[in-house]
Amino acid sequence: MIKHLFKLIWNKKKQNFLLITEMFISFLVIFGVFASLVYYYRNYKKPMGFTYDNVWVINYQNAKQFHSTDSVLQYYATLVAMLKNMPQIKALSFASGNVPFTSSINTTGLNYKGRNLSPVNFYQTGDGYRDAFNLNLLEGRWFNQQDQVSTYRPVVINAALRERLFGNGRAVGQLINDNANSVVKKIKIIGVVQDMKDKGDYLPSGMALYNRIDTGAMRYMGQLIIKVSPNADAAFESKLYKTVASYMKDASVEIEHFSKKRENTNKSTLIPIIILCIIAGFLIINVALGLFGVLWYNINRRRGEIGLRRAVGATGSSVSAQLIQESMILATFALIIGTFFAVQFPILNVFDIAASTYIIAIVLAVLFIYLLVFLCSLYPGKQAAAIYPAVALHEE
Structure with missing residues (x-):
């Protein structure tokens, strides 16, 4: 069965290459988002080390x-x-x-x-x-x-x-x-x-x-x-x-409260990651729609193949599982390439961030892409399972 799936994927290598590239780019973006989120979260969990309530600073110049x-x-x-x-x-x-x-x-x-x-x-x-x-x-x-x-x-x-x-x-x-x-x-x-x-x-x-x-x-x-x-x-x-x-x-004198300064500092720190999350969100939506559309298109083109499989005894669940497995294999190819590039960050100690932060981000990004591909494959797979053999073969 696995050999058959690889053969089907290879026969449509040009179309699948574009899909793998899309997943690869999405993985890198998601990896960057998760790396930032894990980095900020781990820093947030650490104690402040000092108290700032009821502490003011008098700034004076000249x-x-x-x-x-x-x-x-x-x-x-x-x-x-x-x-x-x-x-x-x-x-x-x-x-x-x-x-x-x-x-x-x-x-x-x-x-x-x-x-x-x-x-x-x-x-x-x-x-x-x-x-x-x-x-x-x-x-x-x-x-x-x-x-x-x-x-x-x-x-x-x-x-x-x-x-x-x-x-x-x-x-x-x-x-x-x-x-x-x-x-x-x-x-x-x-x-x-x-x-x-x-x-x-x-x-x-x-x-x-x-x-x-x-x-x-x-x-x-x-x-x-x-x-x-x-x-x-x-x-x-x-x-x-x-x-x-x-x-x-x-001198020009100004009094500031550290509690308010902390709020402003946190806001300025979170703005870049919020922007990155918004961009990543649009990318995820585009990837999901693209993957959903490709699978839907494949079902319409392969109605004859699906009808023939149903006619020789394949169950609807097996047909649905085949489409999902094909998508997961394509995702695996993309993730292998993406992980190769992602692991260079902890190896080279990029940005002087702990290696464990990058490793956690890689695991989360891999799980996220797999989950995204699986969810996008469910409905097209269900539609493929609902194809009647006689109708599909008659259309062919």
């Missing part, structure tokens, strides 16, 4: 410039003292521009025992950064005033970077090389925090390095992160804005 470092420190120390006097503010910290849920990115390169790691997300943070976001400390400690006189520049890393550098080994106290600005400097790890998904719910945290803001970098900061109490309302936000704007007269 702040007052000073020639003396002491003047800069005094200027911002006065601002911090003013804000700490407000009972609604529970924690605050200056930070670099790549705060959570923004498109700003700052990276560096690291070297440890001859192994280079790049890119590593680089964050400039203050002592209150951990309290503001309630970061989960896995090992060691966070920054404090004692780090101003450290022999080596103290840093905190996240769990992803620790795994790449030391596996499950202890990281606190280790010295690594920072290759920023083409100048190699020794830095010392003092703590490890849980991965922080600061690019939204659907993107990975990546490797992260947190550096304590030093006196020389204060003049370049433009963000002040504050954690407020749950009862902080619009009236307090207005008061906060007036306080900061009146003190920083030369």
Whole structure:
């Protein structure tokens, strides 16, 4: 029976080649969609690693410039003292521009025992950064005033970077090389925090390095992160804005809520995958209609063949099964070719995505194409089974 099916498929190889090509292209598109969905879903299931509710960021630009470092420190120390006097503010910290849920990115390169790691997300943070976001400390400690006189520049890393550098080994106290600005400097790890998904719910945290803001970098900061109490309302936000704007007269001030920034970031992340799903949906509909039409056309052309088979004793179910099996064999040819190209993604580590994500996407795409072909073959097969031998042979 299988040999007979292959012979029938080979006799219509030109027509079947076009159908196989259509299934092959559909498989690649479906594979891309499933790979994206699995990638986003697996990232979504991971914990955020920090809290963003009741956390705001004060953005200021073109702040007052000073020639003396002491003047800069005094200027911002006065601002911090003013804000700490407000009972609604529970924690605050200056930070670099790549705060959570923004498109700003700052990276560096690291070297440890001859192994280079790049890119590593680089964050400039203050002592209150951990309290503001309630970061989960896995090992060691966070920054404090004692780090101003450290022999080596103290840093905190996240769990992803620790795994790449030391596996499950202890990281606190280790010295690594920072290759920023083409100048190699020794830095010392003092703590490890849980991965922080600061690019939204659907993107990975990546490797992260947190550096304590030093006196020389204060003049370049433009963000002040504050954690407020749950009862902080619009009236307090207005008061906060007036306080900061009146003190920083030369700066443009804006207050943002991280909860709203998260929503906007997630929307911008999901837009491309939504567009891809819509395009894939139209393609699937076209493939289904095309497959349905081809099978329907084949039945009309093969009425004599089907009638003859029924006349010699073939049952309606066997005729229907034959058409479905032919379609599934064609789908198998297309999937073998498509899988060959799809497996190159995990082998070549394309886009630096885990191989298991691609493997799951391949399995889902294969099952989806088989299901689509099977469903599109059911009704034409049923119509073929309903052909009466006498009517079909009479028409011939």
